[in-house]
Amino acid sequence: MERLIDFSRDRQMLCGGCGRRLVVHLDWIDRWEQGREKCPGCGLTCEQEDAPRVTVDPDDPALDDDRVATVSWYHTSTQPDWPTRDFDPAAVFTPETRMMMGGDEPVAACAARQRAKALHIGTYEAAVHNMLRRMRDQADWGNQFYLYRVHLNPSVVVREGWLIDPSDFVGDVVLDEVCPQGVDVARYLNYHEDPGGLSLALGREAIAGVQQVPVPLPDAWDADWVREAIAALETASDAPVPATGKLARFMRPASPRAVLGRELAAALAGRLPVNLHDQFASAAAFAEGEDPEQWARQASGLFDLIDDPTRVLAALDQQDSRGV
Structure with missing residues (x-):
């Protein structure tokens, strides 16, 4: 099922001070982030710890456990074969790098930590946000990106409810921490990419297949x-x-x-x-x-x-x- 794609849609915000739920447009959020708006219920501004933050839309179809595997999910990456089968994080290490890391044992430990990280997929909007952020912040400008439409295995087990974005400061999530044994997929509120949308943390085994196109598309311009x-x-x-x-x-x-x-x-x-x-x-x-x-x-x-x-x-x- 393809969800409506709307980069300009209104967002839901929840005030930690008075509990008021707001439905606001992006221009309001922009003014609020500059300290020019406040919660209409209690007057909190963005500087306060309990200030309003984006929250999940209660009508998001991905809140329905039975529909998580039926809706379309997306990801952007510079990898032409994402998610790489038989992923070996240590394959890119040069002999010099391996020596600097202390030899085979530290290299193996580093590779294990990398393999333990969750994959991330989200809305179409989140995938585009992610690509633009990487172009701006991670020196990926000029690199070829690919957009993936991700199809989940119909039998995936979805963690109950949703989490606040569990990513660390570099965007990583340890899979076992959000998907304990018997759970394949965890939903989380994305604060940074398509703010207010639900994204998923999951392992490779939860993915049935992907469709891929280069971005931007060849010959797709005004x-x-x-x-x-x-x-x-x-x-x-x-x-x-x-x-x-x-x-x-x-x-x-x-x-x-x-x-x-x-x-x-x-x-x-x-x-x-x-x-x-x-x-x-x-x-x-x-x-x-x-x-x-x-x-x-x-x-x-x-x-x-x-x-x-x-x-x-x-x-x-x-x-x-x-x-x-």
Whole structure:
């Protein structure tokens, strides 16, 4: 079952001070995070410990244990074969790295810890949020990403209820801690990616199969916007111009072309929901020396991924499911 994809949907918030449940739009949350809104029940603002936080929508179909395995789940990754069969975390360690780690025993222990981590899947929106965050924060800009539609085994056992996001500061979850023996899947409230949506922590055995497409899709862009962006960028000089002013010595020279590219990316970001502005502008940033045509197609394709998910869903529908 494909759930309605809506990056702009209203969110549920629950105040820890007075217990009031709010239904708010993303612009309200943006103002609240800046201290410009407060709980209408008790007046708490974002600075207080018990301030309102996003919570699960009581109408989310994934709250129904029997429907968890029937709804579509998503994941984005730079791995072209996610989730990798016979996953060996130590395979990437060079002999020098193994020596620095202390030899075979510490390497084996590290690999075991990596294999013990849960996989994460969530809504389509969460998968896109995750990709943009990685492009911005984890130096994955320029790397090829893939979008996966994940199908669960019909017989999975779902942990009762849902958890507050159990991830540590780097986003890891130890599978056994959230899925004790006899449990295959744990639902948790995602605070950071598609805030308020339910995501899942699970092991590979819970996944029946995946469908995969590259993102952005080949030839999935706004031809008019791409043509206009290319024309504008190609007429702008690519010669870096030294910065001026008091802070000039701290700033790298930037070409008029790069400045224009950043402005075009920011304009695209401004057409998206407010909680995606910074991530998208960073993910779609124009770099010095970048090819205008390649950049414009990439930026427009990323925008289309959010603005018109139907094209991506149709492409996924054409893919065979790969067993895990």
